[in-house]
Amino acid sequence: MEQRYYSMDEVAGLLGLHVRTVRGYVRDGRLRATRxxxxxxxxxxxxxxFTGTPVEPPPRxxxxxxxxxxxxVEAIGPDxxxxxxxxxxxxxVGRHGRKNADRLRVESAYDEERGELKVIVLGGPAAAGELLGMIDLLALGEGTTER
Incomplete structure (x- = not known):
């Protein structure tokens, strides 16, 4: 059976104490620790x-x-x-009602001189794929042959 070891920071978090307090307990011999x-x-x-009760490990x-x-997107005007x-x-933003794992972040940069828009998408693979599909549809349109 694998033994679970806690760091001083983890012990402090589990007990709701400051790390220095936990280190003091170890130094005083009140809390047994292995170096x-x-x-x-x-x-x-x-x-x-030490606590008199079993301690639950932090959730994974x-x-x-x-x-x-x-x-x-090339050849696009500013408007x-x-x-x-x-x-x-x-x-x-409309997706925020879903799980946080699907939360999307979108940034953009437009180069007026080149007539080029760059859209940066960060998020879950499925949600990002849906948004990329929207870019394809909205930027190129359904009747466009070039893709």
Whole structure:
């Protein structure tokens, strides 16, 4: 069976104490800790003995994936670039009712000299894919042959 070890910061967070207080308990011998290199670690058993109750481990972070991509739209005027950007930002903001994992962030930069709009999309793969589909549809239109 694998033994769970807590750092001083984790012990402080679990107990609601300052790290210095926890280190003082270790130094005084009130809390048993093992030195690993230059750091001290406290086993789950020792922490349970110190508190008199079993300590729940902190919840594990859920696995998630995030995509970042840049879409470049060429030959677009400033008014059209503003409309496209506003539509994409509105679509991204409208998704906030969904899980945070699907939250999208959209940034844009327009180069008037080149007539080029760059849209930066960050978020979950599925949500980012939907937004990229919107860029394809809105920027190029349905009747466009060039893709």
């Amino acid at each position: 690993v290199g230059r750091l001290y670690r406290v086993t789950a058993e020792d922490l349970a003995a 972070r859920a696995r998630r994936a995030e995509v970042s991509c840049v879409a470049r 059209e670039a503003i409309r496209l950007t506003n539509t994409l930002v509105a679509a991204a």
